[in-house]
Amino acid sequence: MQKVKIALLGFGTVGTGTWQxxxxxxxxxxKHCGYEIEIAKVLxxxxxxxxxxxxxxxxxxxxxxxxxxxxxxxxxxELMGGIDQAKEYILEAIKxxxxxxxxxxxxxxxxxxxxxxxxxxxxxxxxxxASVCGGIPIIHSVKESLTGNKIxxxxxxxxxxxxxxxTKMTKEKVDFKSVLKEAQDLGYAEADPTADIEGYxxxxxxxxxxxxxxxxxxxxxxxxxxxxxxxxxxxxxxxxQMGYIIxxxxxxxxxxxxxxxxxxxxxxxxxxPLASVxxxxxxxxxxxxxxxxxxxxxxxxxxxxxGSAVVGDIVSILKNRHNPYSLTQFNNNLPNKKVKDMNxxxxxxxxxxxxxxxxxxxxxIASCFGKNDVSLSSVIQKGENVRPVALVFVTHYTxxxxxxxxxKEIKAMGExxxxxxxxxxxxxxx
Amino acid sequence: MQKVKIALLGFGTVGTGTWQxxxxxxxxxxKHCGYEIEIAKVLxxxxxxxxxxxxxxxxxxxxxxxxxxxxxxxxxxELMGGIDQAKEYILEAIKxxxxxxxxxxxxxxxxxxxxxxxxxxxxxxxxxxASVCGGIPIIHSVKESLTGNKIxxxxxxxxxxxxxxxTKMTKEKVDFKSVLKEAQDLGYAEADPTADIEGYxxxxxxxxxxxxxxxxxxxxxxxxxxxxxxxxxxxxxxxxQMGYIIxxxxxxxxxxxxxxxxxxxxxxxxxxPLASVxxxxxxxxxxxxxxxxxxxxxxxxxxxxxGSAVVGDIVSILKNRHNPYSLTQFNNNLPNKKVKDMNxxxxxxxxxxxxxxxxxxxxxIASCFGKNDVSLSSVIQKGENVRPVALVFVTHYTxxxxxxxxxKEIKAMGExxxxxxxxxxxxxxx
Numbered sequence: 001m002q003k004v005k006i007a008l009l010g011f012g013t014v015g016t017g018t019w020q021x022x023x024x025x026x027x028x029x030x031k032h033c034g035y036e037i038e039i040a041k042v043l044x045x046x047x048x049x050x051x052x053x054x055x056x057x058x059x060x061x062x063x064x065x066x067x068x069x070x071x072x073x074x075x076x077x078e079l080m081g082g083i084d085q086a087k088e089y090i091l092e093a094i095k096x097x098x099x100x101x102x103x104x105x106x107x108x109x110x111x112x113x114x115x116x117x118x119x120x121x122x123x124x125x126x127x128x129x130a131s132v133c134g135g136i137p138i139i140h141s142v143k144e145s146l147t148g149n150k151i152x153x154x155x156x157x158x159x160x161x162x163x164x165x166x167t168k169m170t171k172e173k174v175d176f177k178s179v180l181k182e183a184q185d186l187g188y189a190e191a192d193p194t195a196d197i198e199g200y201x202x203x204x205x206x207x208x209x210x211x212x213x214x215x216x217x218x219x220x221x222x223x224x225x226x227x228x229x230x231x232x233x234x235x236x237x238x239x240x241q242m243g244y245i246i247x248x249x250x251x252x253x254x255x256x257x258x259x260x261x262x263x264x265x266x267x268x269x270x271x272x273p274l275a276s277v278x279x280x281x282x283x284x285x286x287x288x289x290x291x292x293x294x295x296x297x298x299x300x301x302x303x304x305x306x307g308s309a310v311v312g313d314i315v316s317i318l319k320n321r322h323n324p325y326s327l328t329q330f331n332n333n334l335p336n337k338k339v340k341d342m343n344x345x346x347x348x349x350x351x352x353x354x355x356x357x358x359x360x361x362x363x364x365i366a367s368c369f370g371k372n373d374v375s376l377s378s379v380i381q382k383g384e385n386v387r388p389v390a391l392v393f394v395t396h397y398t399x400x401x402x403x404x405x406x407x408k409e410i411k412a413m414g415e416x417x418x419x420x421x422x423x424x425x426x427x428x429x430x
Numbered sequence: 431m432q433k434v435k436i437a438l439l440g441f442g443t444v445g446t447g448t449w450q451x452x453x454x455x456x457x458x459x460x461k462h463c464g465y466e467i468e469i470a471k472v473l474x475x476x477x478x479x480x481x482x483x484x485x486x487x488x489x490x491x492x493x494x495x496x497x498x499x500x501x502x503x504x505x506x507x508e509l510m511g512g513i514d515q516a517k518e519y520i521l522e523a524i525k526x527x528x529x530x531x532x533x534x535x536x537x538x539x540x541x542x543x544x545x546x547x548x549x550x551x552x553x554x555x556x557x558x559x560a561s562v563c564g565g566i567p568i569i570h571s572v573k574e575s576l577t578g579n580k581i582x583x584x585x586x587x588x589x590x591x592x593x594x595x596x597t598k599m600t601k602e603k604v605d606f607k608s609v610l611k612e613a614q615d616l617g618y619a620e621a622d623p624t625a626d627i628e629g630y631x632x633x634x635x636x637x638x639x640x641x642x643x644x645x646x647x648x649x650x651x652x653x654x655x656x657x658x659x660x661x662x663x664x665x666x667x668x669x670x671q672m673g674y675i676i677x678x679x680x681x682x683x684x685x686x687x688x689x690x691x692x693x694x695x696x697x698x699x700x701x702x703p704l705a706s707v708x709x710x711x712x713x714x715x716x717x718x719x720x721x722x723x724x725x726x727x728x729x730x731x732x733x734x735x736x737g738s739a740v741v742g743d744i745v746s747i748l749k750n751r752h753n754p755y756s757l758t759q760f761n762n763n764l765p766n767k768k769v770k771d772m773n774x775x776x777x778x779x780x781x782x783x784x785x786x787x788x789x790x791x792x793x794x795i796a797s798c799f800g801k802n803d804v805s806l807s808s809v810i811q812k813g814e815n816v817r818p819v820a821l822v823f824v825t826h827y828t829x830x831x832x833x834x835x836x837x838k839e840i841k842a843m844g845e846x847x848x849x850x851x852x853x854x855x856x857x858x859x860x
Binding site: 022025141293297305308310325327 | 452458740
C-alpha cells in the first residue's frame, strides 16, 4: 500500500476529528483512493499538551519549518483558524509545492483570490469544502456537478448556532437572551457570540458560495449583514400566525447579470424545504435553470462532520494530484458582476410598530407607506384603547430604499412610540 | 475557445434537455471548464422526425458507425435507454477510446461491472450521475466527497411517479387506482407503469447507490422488492394516526460487514427529513460514521434536471480526461459483502387484518405472534360486533422470518378473513 504523508496545522476540534477519521476509517479511504494517508506532522502551540486522541508524541511540533522543510510531506491541511498566520503558512506551503486543504472560511472570504492564484502558479491543488457547512458537500457540488446550470439563487441556513437559538425560541416560546445564555452554557455558542449572532460567519460562507455559484469574484464587504439579536419572541408568534418561520438566511440571487447578497433574519413559508431545517442543522437550497430546486441538508459543524469534508478533500487531491487541469478555480479571471446596492433590493417586509392608539394613526401610517411606493398586503392590530398598541404591516414587493424612507418618516410621527422590528420575507416568488 | 466534439445516442426527453442546456448555458459551461461543447452527431431512429428543439438536420444520423468512426468525437453520451443495444454501442465507443456518459440505470445495475472494466482497460472515463435521481448529485457526492466515511445507511425516495401517487393519496385521501389513472392521463406515469409502481426502477437505483456507498459490488437480483399497488388509503390513515407517512423507500444498510437491500412501502415518522419530500421530488438520506445525517433533495427526473446531471458529467470528464487516475471505480476488485437474506432482516411491522369479531380472536392472534417471537407494541381494533372487523398490530423489532411464519399461521385461522397488508416501519433506531 502506497503511503502519502500529510501535515495538519492545528489540532483543535476539527484537527482531532480529522485525525480520528483518518485512523478509524483507514480501510474505506484506501478503497476509495488506493492510498494510505499518514499524518506525519501536526503543528500545535504546546507539544506537551494532553490530547483527546491517541496520537504519538513525535508527530507534534511547534515549528512550522519542520513541515515546510520536509519534502516527503505532500499536503498541508490548515485547521488552525485565524487569518494572518494561517495565510502565511499556506502561502509558504504552496511555495514548497505542497497541496492545500483548509476549513478556514474567514481566510478564503478575505484572501481566497490571492491564495488560489498562488496555488495555480505553483500548480498545486487548493480545496476548501470544509469552509462552508461542515459535512455538506455543497462546494464540490457547485464546482463539479452543477456546472451545466445558470444558478439563479442560493439560500442557506449556514450557521448552526443561530439556527439552534431560533429553533428553540420557536418551539419553546422563549426569548433570545435566555436561549443564548443556555447555548453558551452548553458550549453551542461562544463566550463572545458576535461572529455567529450578528451574521459575520454566515456572510463569510455566502461570500464563498456566491462566488462559486455566480461565477464572479465576490468581496466579503459587499454582503449586507444583519443578525438575530433583535428578534423578539413576539415576531416569531406573528410569523407563525401568518404561516411563516423565522430563519437566519444567507441569500444570494442573480438576475439580469446583477447579484444580490444578504444575510438577515427572514420570514420563510412553512412549506419551504428550508423551513423544517431545525436545531443546529444546516441546509443550502438552490435554484438552477436546468436542475430546478435542489437542497442539501446536514451537519454544518463539529469535529467529525467537518473532518468528513476535510478528508473528502484530501482524497480528492490524491486522485487529482497528477491531473494537469486546475480544479481550484475561484473565478479569478472572470469579470466582477455588479452587486446590487441594498437600497435597490426588492422584498416583501414585515414591520412591527408600537403606537399610541389615537384616532387616525393607522391611516396616517398607511398613507406614509403609500406615499413612499410601499403598498401593503396586510395589517394586524391587536388590542384597542390601550397604550401602547402593536401594529403589524406586511408589504407587497418593494425596494429596501422605499421601505427605509417610509420608516424614517413613520419614526418621526408623534403617535409612534417605536419601530420595533423590520424583517424581510422570502417566498421564492422573485 | 477550444471546442470539444461529443455525440448523443438518443434524442428523447433527456437528449433534448441536454441539447438545450449545452446551447442555452454555453457561457456558464465555458466558465466552468474552459471548453465549448459541440454536439456533432445525434443518433436517432428517424432522422426526418420533427424535433422540439432547433437542431440542424445534419447532426442527425441513424447509423452508429458515423459516430464510432469519427475520431474527432471524444465523448459519447448514451441517452437512448434499453439494455442490449445501448450496451453494444457503449462497448464499441469505449474500444474507440471515447469517454462515456450515461443516464441508463438499468444498464448499469445489470452490466455496470463489465462496462466499467472495459472503460478502465481502455483508459477512458465512464460517468453516470444521471442514472440515479436525475439532477441530485448523489453519486458524485458518495464517490468524491464522502470518501472519509463508513456509510451506515442510505435511504432514498428515488422514484418520482410513486412519490407523486403516494403524496396525492395522502393529501386527498383518494385510492391508488384513481390516482394512478390520473397520473397516466397527465403523463406522469407510463401506460405500463410496472417498472415504477412495482419498485423495479427504485431497485435499479439502489443497486447503483449501494454498490458505491458500501464499497461492494451489488447484484440487482439481491435487492428485495415490493411495490405500492397494494397500499390502501386506509393504511395511509392508520399511518397518519400513528404519526407516520407512507413512502416507497429504497433502503440500504450495512452492519457488521453485512448489507441489507430492500425496496418497499414504509411507514416513516413525520419528523424524519424524508417525510416532507412530496410530489414527484426525490431525496436521498444517508448516515455516515463521520458526516452524520445528510440529505439531498431535488428533481429526480425530467428533461432539464436529468440533463443537468448529464452536462455536469460531461464537464467533469473534460476536466479529468488527462487525469491518469481512474475515477470510474465501481468497486470491481473489492470482495462482495454478504447481502442478508430478507428473512434475517429485522424491522418493526404494521399488520392489518380483517377478522370475524368472535370472542377470543384477538388473544389467539396475539398468542400466535408471541409464539413466533414477534412482540407487539400496539393493537388497534375499530368497530365491535360487526363482520368483518379490522385489527391493526404494530410489532417491536423482529425478523422478517418470524413475522412471515406468524402470518402464515394467522392466515390459516378460521376467524381470519384476510391479512390485508403488512408494511415495514423505518424510524432510524436500528
